[in-house]
Amino acid sequence: MKPDPNAPRDRSLPRLAAAMAPVLLLLILLPTFVETYQIQLVTYGLIAAIAALGFNLLLGYTGLLSFGHSAYFGLGAYTVAFVVQRLGPHSMEFYILIGIPVVAIASALFGYVCVRHTRIFFGILTLAISQVVYSLALKLYWVTGGSDGLRVPRPALLLGLLNFSGPRGFQQFITSYYYYVLAIFVVCVVLMWVVVHSPFGKALQAIRDNEVRARFLGLRIRRFRWISFLVSGTFTGLAGILWVPLNGLTTPDVLYWTFSGEIVFSALLGGFRNFTGPIVGGIVFTYLKTYAVATTEYWQLLLGVVLVTLVLVLPTGIVGGLSTLGLRLRKGRS
Amino acid sequence: MAFLAIQILNSLLYASVLFLIAAGLSLIFGVMRIINLAHGSLYAVGAYVTAWLVGRGIALGLPPGWLFLLLPLGALSVAFIGIVIEPLLLRPFYRRAEEYQLLVTFGLIQILEDSIRFIWGGTPLSADALMDALPIIHIGGLLYPAYNLVVIGIGVVAALALWVAIYHTKFGVLLRATSQDRRMASALGLNVGLVYVMAFGIGCFMAGLGGAIVVPTQAAVLGMGIDALVIAFVVVVIGGLGSLKGALVGALVVSFVRTAGIQFFPELELAVLYLIAALVLLVRPTGLFGTA
Numbered sequence: 001m002k003p004d005p006n007a008p009r010d011r012s013l014p015r016l017a018a019a020m021a022p023v024l025l026l027l028i029l030l031p032t033f034v035e036t037y038q039i040q041l042v043t044y045g046l047i048a049a050i051a052a053l054g055f056n057l058l059l060g061y062t063g064l065l066s067f068g069h070s071a072y073f074g075l076g077a078y079t080v081a082f083v084v085q086r087l088g089p090h091s092m093e094f095y096i097l098i099g100i101p102v103v104a105i106a107s108a109l110f111g112y113v114c115v116r117h118t119r120i121f122f123g124i125l126t127l128a129i130s131q132v133v134y135s136l137a138l139k140l141y142w143v144t145g146g147s148d149g150l151r152v153p154r155p156a157l158l159l160g161l162l163n164f165s166g167p168r169g170f171q172q173f174i175t176s177y178y179y180y181v182l183a184i185f186v187v188c189v190v191l192m193w194v195v196v197h198s199p200f201g202k203a204l205q206a207i208r209d210n211e212v213r214a215r216f217l218g219l220r221i222r223r224f225r226w227i228s229f230l231v232s233g234t235f236t237g238l239a240g241i242l243w244v245p246l247n248g249l250t251t252p253d254v255l256y257w258t259f260s261g262e263i264v265f266s267a268l269l270g271g272f273r274n275f276t277g278p279i280v281g282g283i284v285f286t287y288l289k290t291y292a293v294a295t296t297e298y299w300q301l302l303l304g305v306v307l308v309t310l311v312l313v314l315p316t317g318i319v320g321g322l323s324t325l326g327l328r329l330r331k332g333r334s
Numbered sequence: 335m336a337f338l339a340i341q342i343l344n345s346l347l348y349a350s351v352l353f354l355i356a357a358g359l360s361l362i363f364g365v366m367r368i369i370n371l372a373h374g375s376l377y378a379v380g381a382y383v384t385a386w387l388v389g390r391g392i393a394l395g396l397p398p399g400w401l402f403l404l405l406p407l408g409a410l411s412v413a414f415i416g417i418v419i420e421p422l423l424l425r426p427f428y429r430r431a432e433e434y435q436l437l438v439t440f441g442l443i444q445i446l447e448d449s450i451r452f453i454w455g456g457t458p459l460s461a462d463a464l465m466d467a468l469p470i471i472h473i474g475g476l477l478y479p480a481y482n483l484v485v486i487g488i489g490v491v492a493a494l495a496l497w498v499a500i501y502h503t504k505f506g507v508l509l510r511a512t513s514q515d516r517r518m519a520s521a522l523g524l525n526v527g528l529v530y531v532m533a534f535g536i537g538c539f540m541a542g543l544g545g546a547i548v549v550p551t552q553a554a555v556l557g558m559g560i561d562a563l564v565i566a567f568v569v570v571v572i573g574g575l576g577s578l579k580g581a582l583v584g585a586l587v588v589s590f591v592r593t594a595g596i597q598f599f600p601e602l603e604l605a606v607l608y609l610i611a612a613l614v615l616l617v618r619p620t621g622l623f624g625t626a
Contacts, residue, residue, distance in 0.1 A: 065433050113616060120369060120432060121619050124571055128611045131564055135604035257564060261440050268437055298452055304444030311437050312426060 016193050020186075027182055036174050040246070041290060042283070043178045046185045047243045049282030052266040053192050054235025059264075060272040061196055062228045063208030064115075067123045068130030069263045071110065072233040074255035076103045076240025078137065081150035081250050092155045092180065096241055103237025104230060111229030115222055118211075127257055134255035149251030152244045181242055188235060189279065195231060196275065204228050236263070262289075265307055271317020280319050336474025341593055343473075347482045349589035350489020351548045355562055356569035357496060357581040358540030364576030365513045365533040368424060369432075371439035374563025375446035376412050376538050380545025381554040382454050384408030388461035388550075398467030405464075405546045412542025413535045420534040421527070443560065451556060464550035485547045492543065493582055499536075500578060509533060513576070568611040574621025583622060 031039050051073055058064045079099045083090065114125045137144045144150065154173050156163050162176050195201050207214045207221050215221055244250050253259065262285065269288075270281025288306065292299035314321045359373045370376075387404040423442065427435045468480040500506040511519045512529045520526045544562075545554070569588050573580025588607060595603030614621060 059433070065436065067436070113612065116616060117619055120575075121615060123369075123436070124567060125612060125615050127564070127567065128571065128608045128615065132605045132608040132612070135608065136602075139601040139604065258443075258560065261443075264437065265440070268433075298448045300444040301448035301452065304441040304446075304448065307441035307444070308423065308438055311434050311441065315430070315434065 013190075013193070016190070020189070024186065028179075031175050031178060036171050039178045040174050041286065043174070043181050043246055044243075044290075045283035045286040046181050047239050047246070047282075048263075048266055048286045049279040050185055050188050050242070051236045051239035051263055052270070052278035052282040052285075053188060054232045054237075054239065055263050056267045056272050056278040057192065057195065057204075057228055057232040057235070059267055060274075060277070061201060061208065062204045062225055062232075064118060064225065064229075065123050065264070066114075066126040066229075066232070067257060067260050067264065068110075068114075068126030068128075069233070069236050070255050070257065070259040071126075071130035071133045072103050072107055072237040073240035073243070073259070073263070074130075074133065074137065074250070074252075075106050076237035077244040077247075077250040077254055078144065078150070079103070080241055080244045081152050084152050085150060089153055089155060092157050092245065095155060095245075096238070099241040100234060100238060103240070104234045107230045107233025107237065108226075111226050111233060115225040115229055127260070130255065130257060130260060134252055134257070137252040137255050144252070147252060149249050151249050153248070155245050177246060181246075184238070184242065188238070192235070193275065200224070200227070265303075268317055269307075269310060271320035273316055274319040274323065277317050277319040281317065284318065336476045339473055340476055340478060341597070343478065343482060343486070345586075345589045345593040346486045346489075347551070348592065349585045350486050350492075351544045352565065352569055352589055353489055353582055353585035354492055354540045354544030354547075355566045356573070356585055357493070357578060358537035358544075359566050360570050360573070360576055360578065360581045361496075361540070362534055362537040363570070365509055366424075366428070366530055367432075368427075368435050369439070370537070371436060371563065372442035372446055373439075373537070373541055374561070374566060375443050375450075375559035376415065377541040377545040377562050378450060378554065378559030379415065379446060380408050380412045380542030381549040381558065382450055382459055382545070383411045383542075384546040385459040385461040385549045385554045386454065388463055389459070392463055398463065401464055401467065406543070408546035408549075409539050409543035412545070413539035416538025417531055417535045419538075420531050424534070425527075425530075443563075447556070447559065450559075454554075456556060458553035458555045459549075460553035461549045462551075462553075479551075481550055485551070488543070488547050492540065493578075496540075496578060505532070565607070568607050571611040571621055572614050574623040577621065577623040580621050580623035 027042070030042065051069070054072075055066065055069050058066050076099050079102045080095045083095055083098050110126075110129050114122055114129065117125055138146060141148075154169065157176055157180055162172075196204075203214070203219050203224055206217070207219060207224055211221060240254065243254075266281040266285040267278040268281065269285050270279065271277030289299070289303065292302045296302060310317075316324065355373065355377050359370060362368060362370050362373070384405060384407075387407055388401055391401050391404055419442070423438055424435070427438055465479055465481045468484065470477050471480050471483075472478075498506075500509060508519070508524060508529055509532075511522075512524065512526055512533075516526060519529075565588065569584035570581060571584075572587055573582070573584030587610070591607060591610065592603060595606055599606070
């Protein structure tokens with residue numbers, strides 16, 4: 001059997017657009033009927049979704065579990081902070097323009113080292129490298145501010161077209177920044193969709209499912225994994241770049257390995273076998289964590305229990321569970 | 335000279351604690367093929383339980399010598415937790431991909447860390463009464479607490495005991511058989527489930543013992559387990575996952591590098607350790623002594 005390689009791809013983008021349109025409409029209209037705090041939360045959620053989306057290219061599509069993605073998120077955040085410190089405040093576009101090459105180069109370098117291994121050794125190697133970055137950020141305090149971190153002021157958006165200095169600056173910034181992040185989020189989702197449905201993406205999945213067979217087909221496995229790592233790290237790094245102006249501060253916490261664990265948690269919460277899983281997971285995790293922190297002092301305990309139960313009873317995540325449920329309902333009807 | 339001797343003793347002290355943690359981690363991986371991310375938190379539980387017991391003991395007016403009997407008690411309580419956790423949480427995951435095992439133990443970290451905070455609060459818990467119970471000795475004009483020598487001794491004894499248990503007892507044979515081929519061992523009539531519980535219990539006991547003997551020298555604080563885990567990772571990566579000799583050599587390498595690092599390059603001390611681990615992984619992914 002030889003399916004036409006172009007046929008599924010031609011349909012795929014419109015299908016994504018159709019699926020996304022109602023959600024997108026809702027997200028666009030959101031600021032008209034919720035308060036600033038909620039908008040801020042959703043923005044954090046979208047950023048977490050971008051990070052998890054990038055992470056999942058490695059886990060879901062390449063079959064490599066990275067326990068060190070905090071490194072790329074943190075590097076993105078710290079790059080913005082360094083630019084502010086050395087070159088003074090600029091517009092957001094400038095930060096992104098500087099930040100993306102930095103995280104891409106870092107992912108390329110670290111990835112080149114890490115993809116020499118798979119399975120558990122890959123995980124430990126990514127963890128070890130992220131811990132190197134973490135301990136440098138913690139100890140070289142005259143550059144990084146140590147555990148105090150570095151402050152990042154509210155940037156101007158659209159090359160300085162939008163400025164937020166007035167008394168209502170904060171609210172205006174949150175709303176504008178929400179749309180800004182939303183636009184980048186949509187671009188990221190479309191890009192990632194194109195990547196995983198491209199021949200490159202198919203090759204990654206072939207490697208994930210059967211490495212030996214993929215090698216016999218002539219795929220250069222290590223190079224594919226490396227490029228996947230590069231793309232993955234860059235997406236997560238972009239999330240870090242977007243995160244820091246919203247948070248206003250970057251500390252070594254975002255480089256610590258437990259933060260990598262949160263990214264993994266997000267992807268699994270949503271379901272790493274589905275394209276939309278990590279997106280849902282990132283947003284849900286942000287809400288879960290925020291409300292867990294708000295309701296109880298022992299929010300970690302709550303999160304831990306949720307994680308363990310989830311892995312036990314819902315191994316395919318929220319999206320995976322829902323689609324199984326949907327399939328079952330459809331079968332029942334017919 | 336005396337200064338050097340003290341530094342070497344300090345390295346050995348740190349190495350014995352690290353060995354206890356890493357050997358437990360390595361044993362669990364060797365037998366069960368599970369990376370227990372919560373291992374560091376179990377070490378922290380050992381430290382907290384011991385410090386709490388010592389505090390109780392002092393309140394009850396126990397003589398200082400008796401307090402030393404509380405150290406194994408702290409370790410045993412952690413072993414008990416391990417024996418409960420293994421069948422309850424880990425057993426459902428042996429057949430599933432290793433990502434899930436990592437995630438469950440990651441969830442376990444969060445549960446254990448917050449349970450510690452819930453039970454003992456955020457203030458550091460100290461058990462320095464044990465340290466004060468022993469004299470301070472003179473090494474070439476410098477003062478050194480004798481308790482530290484006890485810790486080094488416990489580390490050596492633990493290493494020997496573990497070696498004997500694994501290579502010279504019938505239980506050790508069963509352990510190694512399960513480690514090499516789980517299904518074959520099971521087919522030969524071995525109770526693999528029991529071996530797993532035992533292995534996990536012993537691994538947890540080692541972690542708990544590490545926490546118990548370290549807490550008189552430094553107070554138990556929140557987050558100590560998470561920090562300990564990544565260092566234990568470095569140890570087993572250098573030595574080789576699943577190897578007892580590796581855990582010993584790795585612990586020695588890490589503790590000497592760290593002691594030297596604190597003396598000569600304090601800013602890069604941690605980074606150097608992780609770099610060594612990354613280098614070892616690149617050159618010999620199974621570590622210096624690993625076979626996995």
